Amino acid sequence: MKNNPTVAETTEEILQSILATPKKQRRIKSSTFWKKFGIERRSKEKIEIVKKALKECNIFFESDEQIGVEPMDKMVKLSYLEPEFTEIFQKASEKVLNQDDSWFEALENRVFASEREVEQYFIAPILKKLDYDDEDCAIGFRLITHKGVKKERKEVDFAVFDGSLREKEKALIVVEAKSSEKKLTDDAIGQAHSYAVELSTPLITL
Numbered sequence: 001m002k003n004n005p006t007v008a009e010t011t012e013e014i015l016q017s018i019l020a021t022p023k024k025q026r027r028i029k030s031s032t033f034w035k036k037f038g039i040e041r042r043s044k045e046k047i048e049i050v051k052k053a054l055k056e057c058n059i060f061f062e063s064d065e066q067i068g069v070e071p072m073d074k075m076v077k078l079s080y081l082e083p084e085f086t087e088i089f090q091k092a093s094e095k096v097l098n099q100d101d102s103w104f105e106a107l108e109n110r111v112f113a114s115e116r117e118v119e120q121y122f123i124a125p126i127l128k129k130l131d132y133d134d135e136d137c138a139i140g141f142r143l144i145t146h147k148g149v150k151k152e153r154k155e156v157d158f159a160v161f162d163g164s165l166r167e168k169e170k171a172l173i174v175v176e177a178k179s180s181e182k183k184l185t186d187d188a189i190g191q192a193h194s195y196a197v198e199l200s201t202p203l204i205t206l
Contacts, residue, residue, distance in 0.1 A: 010036050011053040018059065018080045025079035025200065030063075031072040042068050062197050079200055111180045115157065118177040123158055127175075135164045136172075145198050156195050171199040 014036065018026050039046050047068035054061055062077040063070045070076060112118045119139065127137055141159035145152050158175035161167075176192035178184065195201075 007037060007049055007053050008056075011050075011057050011059065014078065015057045015059060015080065018078055025077055027075050027077050029072075030070050030074045030076055033076060033078075034072070044068075060200075062200065063193075065193075077197065077200075113179060113181075115177045115179050118179060119157055123175055123177060127158070127160065132160055136161055138166060141166070143195060143198055145194055154195065156199075159195075159199060159201075168200045171201045174199060174201045 018024055034040070034042060034050075037046075037050055039050070051061075051067055054067075058081045060079045060081045061067045062079060063074060065071075065074075110121070112122060124137075138159045138161065139157070141156040143154050143156055143159075145154050156174055157177040158173075159166075159171060160173035160175070161170045162172055163170055174192060174196045176188065176195065178188060182188075
């Protein structure tokens with residue numbers, strides 16, 4: 001792998017190509033993406049260097065898998081994340097760190113019998129603690145996903161937006177709920193990732 005300045009220059013080149021598109025996003029084959037960085041074999045160290053460079057340029061790497069483990073013949077989407085969203089997430093993170101977590105203790109060991117209980121008694125209180133209100137949160141948000149040429153109607157448990165507009169440009173977080181008795185499977189994770197990809201959200205949580 002070449003030195004860090006080359007990684008920075010390559011990332012800047014990718015950023016400019018993204019900004020030149022109307023939606024500030026572009027699709028690219030995984031192998032082409034990594035080839036731009038001179039990477040043929042993806043080691044953990046090389047992946048982290050690229051991830052850091054993308055983060056510094058506010059570039060969001062979207063795929064069904066985590067960056068660096070996706071198949072090389074996979075098409076991935078690169079999107080530019082507006083700095084204002086980065087600030088929103090930073091403030092939310094700081095708020096969580098500064099919280100008196102006693103309010104969370106009652107939830108920590110509670111067993112939820114259904115996904116609806118998880119949504120109402122676990123997810124909703126956390127979102128409110130992060131200062132998201134009813135205007136920001138869409139419960140049971142209806143979404144059309146794409147599987148090849150086929151379209152499927154899906155329902156996202158929670159989709160969090162920056163305000164009342166339900167547009168991709170305002171989508172912030174996808175939250176998929178599972179009851180306490182259910183384990184997080186690869187299928188569940190893939191389901192949530194597919195929702196995040198369709199909505200172009202920079203964050204996903206299960």
